[in-house]
């Protein structure tokens with residue numbers, strides 16, 4: 001059913017008795033809930049996509065959603081659009097609860113003019129964002145839109161800009177999460193990009209600045225919608241998306257899980273949940289997890305799973321830069337952000353992508369009072385022209401900056417390598433790490449023993465007659481004297497060398513120790529993170 005401007009305006013409520021007025025209201029609500037009409041709802045379903053209201057229903061606790069501005073309409077008269085007015089326009093906005101906690105939500109309604117953004121829709125979005133900011137609750141945006149409403153021109157662009165401004169103002173004040181459940185093109189992508197987390201539906205969604213046709217005409221490249229801006233690309237290559245969801249239900253569950261680890265706003269602490277996992281649980285797996293060969297890989301995820309409550313780790317950006325693992329977990333019911341080098345992928349080296357990934361995650365945790373637990377096994381920064389040309393210096397500095405400026409509790413466990421600049425970066429004592437532990441297998445040095453002796457003894461090795469044996473002996477000596485955790489422990493840069501199997505208990509104790517931590521940075525407008 002299409003509700004035209006004419007029908008919507010000529011209703012004369014003044015002539016109705018109370019019963020008729022009520023019936024009239026219910027009729028208007030029913031019509032508004034049809035969005036762009038049953039035909040377009042059917043089309044949306046046939047494309048395997050839910051409507052805006054169905055998505056909101058899936059997200060919110062049953063019966064908790066209350067809608068704002070259901071009858072707000074657009075005012076544009078250009079290109080005949082004044083003849084077609086849909087109550088609520090192309091967006092459903094309001095508030096409700098998710099697992100008992102208030103959230104504000106907006107969901108673009110593709111059945112109304114392709115969910116294209118009008119001045120009116122922007123006003124509706126801004127209203128919920130302003131309320132969320134004032135009242136300290138997260139904002140969830142469910143995106144499915146053809147971008148700026150073409151008929152409106154500047155009014156639509158102004159609307160987008162108003163939203164962008166609020167995204168920026170809300171950043172670090174209330175959590176903002178975006179789900180991409182349909183098209184998201186043009187400048188419209190920047191609103192999700194400004195939010196804290198982005199989840200994309202694998203089969204239905206895409207995000208790009210310009211579509212395949214423009215790419216073909218400008219760059220002479222043939223590319224499909226999925227290749228250019230699909231969920232898989234954004235979750236593995238660009239890093240725009242934190243998760244490629246298999247379905248709408250999967251995307252919604254991801255949002256709910258995310259919310260469960262976060263406080264409502266930057267003035268609160270994350271919720272503490274009852275812990276059913278013994279806090280002093282030892283792990284024999286950790287005793288033997290480090291391979292005898294220092295260059296052999298092992299799976300750092302296992303270390304994380306062995307130590308966190310109930311082996312429950314919620315990984316973020318799992319497919320992007322897997323050499324660094326980031327995600328949320330709990331220790332004794334306390335939410336933490338975990339950052340860990342992954343020796344099982346590229347030896348856990350830090351590179352451009354992993355530095356950006358880690359920096360952004362640490363900064364999120366710092367905004368929202370979530371302690372950061374860091375597991376370190378890192379051979380250094382990835383060398384090579386590709387990295388240097390790509391700005392490894394500028395980008396590597398991001399993670400350093402993020403750790404240094406973070407004032408949340410920071411607990412660090414070095415499991416094996418902590419070489420060179422990467423030692424400094426990974427939540428070291430020098431960057432205000434609160435409690436820094438190492439396993440006895442820790443190797444804290446400028447570089448690995450092999451590389452070190454090759455630099456130091458190249459001339460002597462050549463002269464010795466048996467370079468290999470000479471270097472092997474020196475390597476052994478370097479290991480003994482330098483590549484261990486005890487030099488750092490002697491200087492107090494490591495607070496203790498701990499028994500690996502007790503790691504969980506030690507982290508929980510450390511978190512308890514720093515739970516009332518107060519630290520600050522010098523007064524300034526804001527820092528100038530290397531972007």
Ligand code: HXC
Nearest residue numbers: 113114116145146147148149150151160183185186187188
């Ligand atoms: C007005 C729009 C619209 C738009 C879609 N519609 N996009 N109306 N403004 N931007 C309308 C269509 O006319 C159609 O109306 C209905 O929505 C459904 O669209 P279809 O094309 O039939 O759907 P589909 O085949 O699924 O294709 C979806 C689409 C396509 C890929 C999104 O509609 C499309 O390419 N739209 C234009 C995308 C675009 O270029 N947007 C501007 C981006 S620039 P009827 O009445 O026929 O059902 C931008 C600048 C933002 O956003 C800058 C911010 C700073």
